[in-house]
Amino acid sequence: xxxxxxxxxxxxxxxxxxxxxxxxxxxxxxxxxxxxxxxxxxxxxxxxxxxxxxxxxxxxxxxxxxxxxxxxxxxxxxxxxxxxxxxxxxxxxxxxxxxxxxxxxxxxxxxxxxxxxxxxxxxxxxxxxxxxxxxxxxxxxxxxxxxxxxxxxxxxxxxxxxxxxxxxxxxxxxxxxxxxxxxxxxxxxxxxxxxxxxxxxxxxxxxxxxxxxxxxxxxxxxxxxxxxxxxxxxxxxxxxxxxxxxxxxxxxxxxxxxxxxxxxxxxxxxxxxxxxxxxxxxxxxxxxxxxxxxxxxxxxxxxxxxxxxxxxxxxxxxxxxxxxxxxxxxxxxxxxxxxxxxxxxxxxxxxxxxxxxxxxxxxxxxxxxxxxxxxxxxxxxxxxxxxxxxxxxxxxxxxxxxxxxxxxxxxxxxxxxxxxxxxxxxxxxxxxxxxxxxxxxxxxxxxxxxxxxxxxxxxxxxxxxxxxxxxxxxxxxxxxxxxxxxxxxxxxxxxxxxxxxxxxxxxxxxxxxxxxxxxxxxxxxxxxxxxxxxxxxxxxxxxxxxxxxxxxxxxxxxxxxxxxxxxxxxxxxxxxxxxxxxxxxxxxxxxxxxxxxxxxxxxxxxxxxxxxxxxxxxxxxxxxxxxxxxxxxxxxxxxxxx
Numbered sequence: 267x268x269x270x271x272x273x274x275x276x277x278x279x280x281x282x283x284x285x286x287x288x289x290x291x292x293x294x295x296x297x298x299x300x301x302x303x304x305x306x307x308x309x310x311x312x313x314x315x316x317x318x319x320x321x322x323x324x325x326x327x328x329x330x331x332x333x334x335x336x337x338x339x340x341x342x343x344x345x346x347x348x349x350x351x352x353x354x355x356x357x358x359x360x361x362x363x364x365x366x367x368x369x370x371x372x373x374x375x376x377x378x379x380x381x382x383x384x385x386x387x388x389x390x391x392x393x394x395x396x397x398x399x400x401x402x403x404x405x406x407x408x409x410x411x412x413x414x415x416x417x418x419x420x421x422x423x424x425x426x427x428x429x430x431x432x433x434x435x436x437x438x439x440x441x442x443x444x445x446x447x448x449x450x451x452x453x454x455x456x457x458x459x460x461x462x463x464x465x466x467x468x469x470x471x472x473x474x475x476x477x478x479x480x481x482x483x484x485x486x487x488x489x490x491x492x493x494x495x496x497x498x499x500x501x502x503x504x505x506x507x508x509x510x511x512x513x514x515x516x517x518x519x520x521x522x523x524x525x526x527x528x529x530x531x532x533x534x535x536x537x538x539x540x541x542x543x544x545x546x547x548x549x550x551x552x553x554x555x556x557x558x559x560x561x562x563x564x565x566x567x568x569x570x571x572x573x574x575x576x577x578x579x580x581x582x583x584x585x586x587x588x589x590x591x592x593x594x595x596x597x598x599x600x601x602x603x604x605x606x607x608x609x610x611x612x613x614x615x616x617x618x619x620x621x622x623x624x625x626x627x628x629x630x631x632x633x634x635x636x637x638x639x640x641x642x643x644x645x646x647x648x649x650x651x652x653x654x655x656x657x658x659x660x661x662x663x664x665x666x667x668x669x670x671x672x673x674x675x676x677x678x679x680x681x682x683x684x685x686x687x688x689x690x691x692x693x694x695x696x697x698x699x700x701x702x703x704x705x706x707x708x709x710x711x712x713x714x715x716x717x718x719x720x721x722x723x724x725x726x727x728x729x730x731x732x733x734x735x736x737x738x739x740x741x742x743x744x745x746x747x748x749x750x751x752x753x754x755x756x757x758x759x760x761x762x763x764x765x766x767x768x769x770x771x772x773x774x775x776x777x778x779x780x781x782x783x784x785x786x787x788x789x790x791x792x793x794x795x796x797x798x799x800x801x802x803x804x805x806x807x808x809x810x811x812x813x814x815x816x817x818x819x820x821x822x823x824x825x826x827x828x829x830x831x832x833x834x835x836x837x838x839x840x841x842x843x844x845x846x847x848x849x850x851x852x853x854x855x856x857x858x859x860x861x862x863x864x865x866x867x868x869x870x871x872x873x874x875x876x877x878x879x880x881x882x883x884x885x886x887x888x889x890x891x892x893x894x895x896x897x898x899x900x901x902x903x904x905x906x907x908x
Contacts, residue, residue: 271295272713273354274346276335277705278323278519279530280307280316280360282557282582283621284668286701287323289331289353290709290716297716299725302700303327306621309362315515342522357708358523359530360516361559365390365576366418366508369411369454371397371437373424378460381486382423385459385497387572390505390529390559391419397440399433405440412444417454419504420445421497422468425461427487434460438471445475453477455504459485459497478507498535502528525711530554531561531574533707534666538563539570540717541662548659551650551687552703553641554666557581557620562644571648578640580633580669581620584613587636591643598818599635599685601825602628602848623672627842631829634682637669641686652815654736655691655791660800663687664726666698671727676804677769680729681836684808688816690736691791692798695729695805702726728774730803733796734810737788738817739764744785745811751779762811765828767835770809772802780807788813808836823849 274291286304290297303326308319317340324335324342334351337343343352368391372378375398386393395415397408412420420441425434438458445453453475458468459482472479480503483496506526509516520527534552542550542565549566558579563572577586588596588610596609612632616622624630645651655661665671665683673679680695698704702725710717739745746762753776762768772778781797784790800807812832819825826844834841 271297272716275355275357275709275713275716276342276353277709278320278356278358279701279704280309280320280358280362280516280519281530281701281704282309282362282559282579283307284701285316285319285323286704287320287327288700288702288705289327290713290720296723297713297719298723299700299702299720301327301331303330304701307362309515317515317518320519340518344522355524355712356522357525357528357705357712358519359528359533359704359708360509361390361530361556361704365392365559366505367415368393368419368421369395369397369415369417371420371422371424371441372460373399373430373433373437375400377489378424378486381492381494382421382459382497384492384570384572385423385485385494386421386501387574389498389501389532389574390576391501391574392576397437399437408437408440409444409447412441413447416452418508419455419457419501421457421459421501423460423485425464425484426489427462427484429461431461431464434464435467435471438468442471442475445472445477450476455480455507457482457497457500457504459483459500462487478504480504498532502526502532505529523708525708528708530704530707531559531563531572533704534561534563535570535572536707536710537664537703537717538565538572541565541721542568542570545659545662549650549653549655549661549689550664551645551662551689552664552666553645553670553683553687554698554703555580555637555640555669556667558583560640560644560667562641562648564648564650566650571650573644573648575640575644578643579620580636580640580667581616584616584620584636585610586617587640588613591639595639595643596632596635597822599638599825599829600631601822601827601829601844602631603822603850603852604632605852628848633669637682638686645687650687652688652736653690655689658791660692660694660731660798661689662694662696663689664696664698664703666701666703671697671699675837675839676727676729677806677808677836677838678833680732680805680808681767681832683729684732684734684810685816685832688734688814689732690734690814692796692800693732693734695732695803695808697727697729699727700725724774728801728803730772730805730808731780731800732808732810733780733782733790734814735784735788735790736792736814737784739785739788739811739813741765745788745813746785746790746809747783748809749781750807753777760809762809764811764813765817766811767832768809768811769806769836769838771806772800773806774801774803776802778802778807782809805836 278287285307289301291300303323305323309316342356345354346352370382395411455478457480462484480500482500485497509527510520538550538552552563554561559576560578561574624633706717742763744761745764748760750758783795819828
């Protein structure tokens with residue numbers, strides 16, 4: 267523990283629907299979660315100011331704790347006063363609103379561009395264009411690609427330390443020219459994270475461009491080494507400054523927050539890496555599904571794989587999600603027949619009213635089909651879906667976001683995580699109902715010891731431990747033989763049939779010795795038997811004998827028997843059978859997936875020829891003699907702007 271504790275910390279996370287606030291303070295010299303509250307985010311109409319919602323939540327927390335957090339002038343009181351009003355630190359994170367549009371510039375796609383992608387992948391950033399030496403474009407096309415993209419951020423990488431200089435300089439000069447051709451009010455921020463020997467050159471190159479220019483450590487100092495921390499810090503700063511200048515009250519929040527306003531996906535990245543290093547082995551996965559964006563971060567064997575999709579969510583971006591993953595990715599999780607219009611209407615209604623929760627059994631299946639599909643899509647891209655595990659150390663999965671944590675039952679939450687990620691072997695399952703993961707990256711900047719102690723104090727909801735076998739078990743035939751010896755000396759033996767889940771209700775804080783043996787042809791974590799001591803949770807111990815990959819039925823009729831049974835087994839609730847009318851043949855409509863409308867210029871950036879814009883810039887009056895060549899080449903243009 268640090269010799270000089272940082273003191274009390276108030277952390278706020280602004281999502282598209284919910285704003286969550288936690289108060290962390292020292293209790294007997296150790297950091298603990300003291301209070302938490304949440305409410306609706308007030309960024310949209312009619313309020314248009316996130317601070318209004320924050321003030322309402324802080325008033326609720328004041329009533330709970332007897333402490334005053336806001337001064338008469340509307341500022342959060344810092345540092346903490348002698349009468350216990352205020353806090354020593356206030357930090358803020360956000361995931362709401364439009365992400366930063368980014369252009370990545372580097373030498374080689376497989377090296378500098380790939381590393382730059384990793385640097386931005388843990389933030390609210392959408393990469394709309396990449397430029398490299400071997401992209402097949404000339405200087406004019408590269409210039410036009412930047413201008414058409416209208417980026418908020420340009421990241422320049424490339425060149426190992428003591429390595430390439432001139433190719434990096436050439437690409438940077440194109441970026442400089444694009445910046446000068448952009449209206450001053452809309453010029454992007456530029457981050458240089460390449461060859462460290464070029465720092466002074468780059469600063470001089472962009473000195474007269476009137477842009478916010480950052481210099482970070484080289485993201486790839488050698489061919490075999492990646493250093494992302496410095497670049498991620500500046501990307502977080504760019505996000506903060508972008509939010510401050512785009513209304514919604516974030517300017518005031520950023521000024522009050524000690525670390526500015528950070529993207530909460532960075533926190534998930536930081537926490538996955540920290541927990542991975544702490545555990546030493548076994549995969550760590552954090553899945554956070556929000557209203558507008560979704561994040562899956564995986565850490566395994568020293569490799570960090572963060573993915574954030576700002577166009578995939580269960581609320582504001584439900585329609586965009588459907589366009590991204592397709593109808594079949596959702597249909598495969600529905601235990602009834604659903605027409606195209608039904609699925610699209612559900613997604614569009616969620617987009618229009620993102621704060622609504624499922625009100626019927628059918629709506630619940632639609633909601634959780636979307637949720638599973640989001641996580642599966644990202645997990646498949648990372649390569650962790652139903653991944654074979656041979657680690658003797660249990661893996662760790664943390665689920666965050668209201669769609670996962672507000673299911674109403676820890677067993678249901680556990681089942682959704684198992685369905686979506688399909689872990690093999692032994693896995694600890696946790697949920698983050700208080701939004702702690704989203705804020706811990708910001709908390710770590712003022713009190714790193716607080717993060718360690720919050721994790722150790724079980725501030726996350728420990729759902730339980732799952733035992734998931736791999737292979738294709740025979741349905742309704744013994745697949746697992748389980749022996750449990752509790753701390754009280756009770757001995758439980760159970761056979762688990764293939765295709766089923768069995769939950770043993772071991773409470774939070776209690777430990778038990780568990781031995782699992784699997785039938786021939788099957789394995790659990792690459793072995794035929796596992797034996798270890800585990801801790802209980804709010805769901806208990808979960809024995810998943812359904813097999814991997816998960817044998818999800820191919821027809822709605824069979825899923826109508828399969829999915830409700832799994833829900834009943836996971837929760838202990840009575841079986842809720844599917845209405846036979848939902849399985850009747852439907853007359854498929856001709857409705858197609860609606861396309862989002864975009865401004866013409868943005869559409870041109872996505873579909874047009876990059877040379878078109880440069881040609882338009884070169885055009886003179888229509889009255890000009892067609893035979894006269896008055897176009898200005900890129901060299902002349904560069905000279906004119908120098």
